Amino acid sequence: MKSVKLDNFIIGDGHPIHIIAEIGGNFLNFEEAKRLIDLAIDSGADSVKLQTYRAHTIASKKATYDMPNTGIANQYDLFKQYEIDFELHQEIWNYCSKNDILVFSTPSHLEDIELLEKLNCAIYKVGSDDSCNIPFLKQVASTGKPIILSTGMCTMQEVRDSVSAILGENNDDLILLHCVTNYPAQIDQTNLHCITSMKREFGLPVGYSDHTLGNVCSLAAASIGTNLIEKHFTNDHDADGPDHILSAEPSELKELVAGVRDIESALGDGIKRPSKDELVTRRNNRKSIIANADIKKGTLITRNMLSIKRPGMGIEPKYFEQVVGRVAVEDIPAEEPVYWN
Numbered sequence: 001m002k003s004v005k006l007d008n009f010i011i012g013d014g015h016p017i018h019i020i021a022e023i024g025g026n027f028l029n030f031e032e033a034k035r036l037i038d039l040a041i042d043s044g045a046d047s048v049k050l051q052t053y054r055a056h057t058i059a060s061k062k063a064t065y066d067m068p069n070t071g072i073a074n075q076y077d078l079f080k081q082y083e084i085d086f087e088l089h090q091e092i093w094n095y096c097s098k099n100d101i102l103v104f105s106t107p108s109h110l111e112d113i114e115l116l117e118k119l120n121c122a123i124y125k126v127g128s129d130d131s132c133n134i135p136f137l138k139q140v141a142s143t144g145k146p147i148i149l150s151t152g153m154c155t156m157q158e159v160r161d162s163v164s165a166i167l168g169e170n171n172d173d174l175i176l177l178h179c180v181t182n183y184p185a186q187i188d189q190t191n192l193h194c195i196t197s198m199k200r201e202f203g204l205p206v207g208y209s210d211h212t213l214g215n216v217c218s219l220a221a222a223s224i225g226t227n228l229i230e231k232h233f234t235n236d237h238d239a240d241g242p243d244h245i246l247s248a249e250p251s252e253l254k255e256l257v258a259g260v261r262d263i264e265s266a267l268g269d270g271i272k273r274p275s276k277d278e279l280v281t282r283r284n285n286r287k288s289i290i291a292n293a294d295i296k297k298g299t300l301i302t303r304n305m306l307s308i309k310r311p312g313m314g315i316e317p318k319y320f321e322q323v324v325g326r327v328a329v330e331d332i333p334a335e336e337p338v339y340w341n
Helices: 030-043 075-082 084-100 109-117 132-140 156-167 193-202 214-225 249-266 278-285 317-323
Strands: 004-006 010-011 018-022 047-052 064-065 071-073 103-106 124-127 147-150 174-179 206-210 228-232 288-291 306-309
Touching: 004 174, 010 047, 018 030, 018 249, 030 249, 047 084, 047 109, 064 075, 071 075, 084 109, 103 109, 103 124, 103 214, 109 132, 124 132, 124 206, 132 147, 132 156, 156 193, 174 193, 174 228, 174 249, 193 206, 206 278, 206 288, 214 249, 214 317, 228 249, 288 317, 306 317
Parallel strands: 018 047, 018 228, 047 103, 124 147, 147 174, 174 206, 206 228
Antiparallel strands: 004 010, 064 071, 288 306
């Protein structure tokens, strides 16, 4: 499977799962953004992500939401409330650079790409709303930057079309992101096996954007081979704004990061062999051929002279019939393992 380089991180099988704290929509000024970035760093996130849009280019004034986190609401008005200007972007970029954490964003229009290019944005995330917006995907791909493509609401054929459009722009630094575009998403609709389906079909790294409450789906995704996890992040579930309710608080993100790292450690490399700590247990707890009574040197060994029991230091049980009928070349004490020499 192909790997993709995101700044100093390698995304792909055999590499650590990259964990993104999505803070877009959960702040309105630099102080709020700075606090979220500090908390994300403290929680162990690998990167933070923003959302770059202008209300007038992302939604018509008549577009509405009808989701659990927003109720029925005017999309334009909501986006207008949370759009951030170039100066705030720049402050955030400078702060992340100073604090050595990767930052990138989700543009929604060519004007947003132009803004982010001024900041030398190293990666572009494409949201599920633009997952089938082929003209826009080509614009993003033409930057030559790595792309994380969210596939919420997509059929597999739509994903194929979008991947083809991006690859057609000679940009193969592509990571797919399984996503269920509900806020919050329900666990029984998460369909995490789409991660393995897309990895198998495209040979690309595949991540998971988690909109469920809690960490169980992200941890499950880690256990089946996701290469990246994106989780919305807040310092307060009860704060004003549509995304806070489904975002992880610092304690939850810390638990998620710790759980993912434990899962990575537990999964190992897949080569079946005794673990380092099992080697002593293997000798003590396995069974081998043991002398039932003292066997003197020169004795013809018969079946009733032998047992198969612990420890496992002697000849393996599978050779029992080969030991019977041989002659002892030295004294073998009772209850001791029998060795070939």
